[in-house]
Amino acid sequence: MARLFGTDGVRGRANDDITAELAVELAVGAAHVLADFGAFRDTATRPRAIVARDTRPSGPFLVAAVSAGLASAGVDVLDAGVLPTPGLAHLVEKTGADLGVMISASHNHHADNGIKFFARGGTKLPDEVEDAIEARLGESWDRPQGTDVGEIRPYENAVEEYVEHLRSTLTTDLTGLTVVADCANGASYLTAPAVLRAAGATVHVIGDRSDGGQINEGVGSTHLEKLQAAVREHGADAGVAFDGDADRCLAVDADGTVIDGDQIMAILALDLHERGELADDTLVVTVMSNLGLKLAMREHGINLAQTAVGDRYVLEEMTLGGYVLGGEQSGHVVMSRYATTGDGELTALHLLQRMATSGRSLRELGAVMTRMPQSLINVKGVDKQRAGIDHGVQEAVRAAEAELGDNGRVLLRPSGTEPLVRVMVEAATQEHADEIAERLAGVVRERLAL
Known part of the structure; x- marks a missing residue:
């Protein structure tokens, strides 16, 4: 039988594969398994979870189902509303919450959805914990009663807190740069324009619909044509594109040429290397990264550590080796000094900051590596x-x-x-x-x- 959890949570067609019933059971299973693993705080208060979603039409009912499952298992729930996946991970870490649950199918079609869990500290669950959750679906259990059930309430100012966190990671503002941001009609439609403007950039926005019926449809990091056209139309210095839950970022230069995840990592790695901040002179990548990245990094004295596909595996290797930068060709980039998972908006900010501090165009910076066909x-x-x-x-x-x-x-x-x-x-x-x-x-x- 195929494993329920994939490389990034449980994902499938909403209200078919991913039903309200499954969402409730997964939430209950996660609460029980994490309690058994000793992952909850040793405290007299109830465990606390934060739940967020992207803009998909199925998001609200799945958030309601997950919240109901957690509360029925005695977990208090804070509903952060529409928020990027890395924003949820940040809030879990910042607040010391015991669990985070993101409702999103990332770059998939709007009819799909998914459920992914974050442990205390804002990190994705290891495979063995996901397997333990799956093994306990549908089991009988003693249900708390009365005041022992969890409370559900909104997380006030979640967007503002995440935007401020992103802005605080910059050491130089982006004044003078004109940027087009493609929000994929997804979770970054509020946060990306806000943080780019707060950082001083002149921002033009596309893909900022909030109804979710067109999430990723002809826009975002998997469809860069509209971003390329908008950059040329506005005479922008660069364009950045996110996926539906904004955990990945791709870019285009002033001419509309694509700067993929490998090139972005090369640019950021060289920046850190020059400043003596690239731990062990090592960049962590997956087996999908282009050979051209390996050759370029070798030329500059930077080592590559290679993992299986999935930013969770990149992060595991980074944690094991104490590395600070890693990611995927698809645009998942992990900057572990500031985030516990891939963060598209964080990536965009630091890519643009490199342009601002170096005085070089994105085209010049991207030329550090030559992609093999x-x-x-x-x-x-x-x-x-x-x-x-x-x-x-x-x-x-x-x-x-x-x-x-x-x-x-x-x-x-x-x-x-x-x-x-x-x-x-x-x-x-x-x-x-x-x-x-x-x-x-x-x-x-x-x-x-x-």
Whole structure:
């Protein structure tokens, strides 16, 4: 049976896969498991949780269900309303709350939704704790009565507190920079414009609808075309794009050229390295990062530590090694001095600050690395669980790797958040990368078809 939790919580079609009933059970299970693990404060008061959501239409009923489940298990709940995922993580850490629950499906379609948990301190739950929660779904339990049930009330000023936290991380203001911010019609529609303006930038905003019916639709970090056009239209110095829950950021320069997560990490790593603040001269990345990043960092004396895909695994490696910067090509960037998880708005602020302090354009800064030509194909309608064990698929991968030699690489992996297999190929030329990726995708479709 497939694991309920993916690389970033539980995710699926809202009111089909992700139902109110499941939300209640997950909340109750989380309360019980975290209590058993000794994760709640040793105090006479009830445990406290903070719940937040993005703008999706299904968000309110899922927040209500999660809140009901937690309160029924004797946990007090603060409802922070619409807030980016990293904003929730920050508030959990700041307030000493015992648990955080984010209702979001990140960059997915508006009909999807998800539930992800944060432990005390604002960190994502380890796999073993998620598995323990899943194992206890539907179990019978002794329900608290009377005044022992939890209270549910709003978290006042959640947006303002998060915006102030972001602004406080800057050492230089952004006066003189003109920026376009694409909020993906998601959770950053209030916070991103507010913090960029508070930092002194001139800001033009797109993708700032709050109804959630168009979250990620043609906007945000997965659809940069409107941002590119807006940057050129306004003569902006840069554009920054977030996803639905604003835990990732991509950028475009003044010409509309994309600056991806690898380039952003390279820019921030060099900044920290030059200031002697990059711990152990190491940047933490995932297996999806472009080979060009590795080559560029090696040239500047910076090491790479590599993890599985998912910012939770990046953060685990950062914690283990005491590193301060890591992330993913997709734009999840973790700056552990200021955040406990990937934070798109924090990333954007520090990228823009690097422009302000260096006096260099984003195009100049992004040129620190040359991306190897890369082809990525998402193969749908296949059994992703068999991708790593099917003999024919693995033979095709080995043959492709032998063909590429030292001039490229192959990565074939099941998505942790969507029902598909990702085929990624890097090669000396785009044509060669595309050709091998198409060939491997064909093998995956043939061998793993449902």
